[in-house]
Amino acid sequence: MQKIRRWKEILIPYEQAVEELKVKFKSIRNELRDMNEYSPIEFVTGRVKKISSILEKAKRYNIPEDKIEEKIEDIAGIRIMCQFEDDIYKVVDLIRKRDGKDLKIVYEKDYIKNKKDSGYRSYHVIIKYPVQTALGEKEIFAELQIRTLAMNFWATIEHSLNYKYKKNIPENIKVRLRKAAEAAYLLDQEMREIRDEIIRAQKMFEEKSNNVTDI
Numbered sequence: 001m002q003k004i005r006r007w008k009e010i011l012i013p014y015e016q017a018v019e020e021l022k023v024k025f026k027s028i029r030n031e032l033r034d035m036n037e038y039s040p041i042e043f044v045t046g047r048v049k050k051i052s053s054i055l056e057k058a059k060r061y062n063i064p065e066d067k068i069e070e071k072i073e074d075i076a077g078i079r080i081m082c083q084f085e086d087d088i089y090k091v092v093d094l095i096r097k098r099d100g101k102d103l104k105i106v107y108e109k110d111y112i113k114n115k116k117d118s119g120y121r122s123y124h125v126i127i128k129y130p131v132q133t134a135l136g137e138k139e140i141f142a143e144l145q146i147r148t149l150a151m152n153f154w155a156t157i158e159h160s161l162n163y164k165y166k167k168n169i170p171e172n173i174k175v176r177l178r179k180a181a182e183a184a185y186l187l188d189q190e191m192r193e194i195r196d197e198i199i200r201a202q203k204m205f206e207e208k209s210n211n212v213t214d215i
């Protein structure tokens with residue numbers, strides 16, 4: 001009971017960090033939309049890992065309790081959803097531009113170019129983020145996960161199935177989940193091609209109508 005109370009206290013700055021980071025990424029989206037510019041960010045969510053998941057992960061990786069904050073980098077998690085795969089890399093660039101300003105990039109993991117065995121695709125950026133608390137500044141780790149809507153659709157359902165079946169998903173279902181991940185990826189490619197085709201057609205149309213007015 002005392003342990004839970006202590007963990008609730010430890011997690012306060014993580015909650016603050018998640019709230020601040022959500023506001024920051026939502027503001028980028030809102031500013032761009034207000035300027036009638038395209039936003040690579042579709043929507044943003046965030047969560048602080050559940051105490052039970054933190055302790056379970058520490059046990060899985062043999063991390064002593066006093067080293068958890070040092071070793072577990074995704075206690076604070078932000079998820080940024082994009083329409084298209086190339087938007088993910090635009091968001092990563094936006095994050096890189098803030099490196100050394102309001103956050104510090106520790107490392108990046110590209111699970112899009114190197115998908116996980118499960119079929120999981122997303123881009124992860126691990127950052128250090130300073131939180132101003134009543135007791136002074138505390139620098140914490142946070143994980144930014146950037147993915148398309150289709151990658152998020154797959155990951156959300158796969159995660160809840162894994163949770164429901166306590167990670168004991170039968171092999172044949174794992175194979176089907178991998179196939180479903182490929183289907184989501186193909187959907188992303190197809191939507192990008194459709195977008196590019198529309199842009200090309202629009203440009204051609206504009207050029208033609210400019211030529212007509214020139215005569």
Ligand code: 0O2
Binds near residue numbers: 074116118120
């Ligand atoms: P939750 O509920 O989001 O906290 P590990 O966490 O052991 O898998 P590592 O190296 O610490 O491994 O981190 P990694 O690989 O960057 O993964 C951290 C988070 O990425 C996971 O957190 C998930 O949110 C997401 N993720 C990674 N692999 C998969 C996957 O195969 N399927 C889905 N749906 N999500 C994945 P948690 O702790 O699993 O979950």
